[in-house]
Amino acid sequence: KNQVEQSPQSLIILEGKNCTLQCNYTVSPFSNLRWYKQDTGRGPVSLTIMTFSENTKSNGRYTATLDADTKQSSLHITASQLSDSASYICVVRGYQKVTFGIGTKLQVIP
């Protein structure tokens, strides 16, 4: 069964600090991997997308990495801001199916 597992489930960090969120997947065949940010009560918003040949992709303070051999991805957030508080969802697309992780709930505190 195609699965996407994220860790940690939740995380609290101080404003200004960095953090890294993890995503492991078993989806096969693999097409692409996206990271989404979902604010409370809102729909997910795409942050990055990576295909098989891409190892890293940046979007401002967000940097995603992908190791297609080990089927692992990470999302690194630099110099966190209060507005980064949200759930971060890893989404893996296979041949025709999209599988969502349950997300990591990040809280940035002053």
Next chain:
Amino acid sequence: GAGVSQSPRYKVAKRGQDVALRCDPISGHVSLFWYQQALGQGPEFLTYFQNEAQLDKSGLPSDRFFAERPEGSVSTLKIQRTQQEDSAVYLCASSLVRGGNSNQPQHFGDGTRLSIL
């Protein structure tokens, strides 16, 4: 606005009632997706349209769930004889090109929060 619009934002219904949830995708977007998101979980795929054609409905949990997109733009998700386990946020997403292996991102609406009493 230019984003995906869903209505209503909140819906409360009694068990056994029928409900209809509306999605207005971004103009010109070919693909439209419906997802169900339970509290604290990631979205779960329900169904996918390419224009007016429903190409994948494998995620619909039962025959009480029905979706349509008759003119290839607005879509409606209907749930008949609602049950308490139907309580969730229903998200709609659209993307510019066809699904499958597309690298185009899905643009999500803010969802309809459905509560069944």
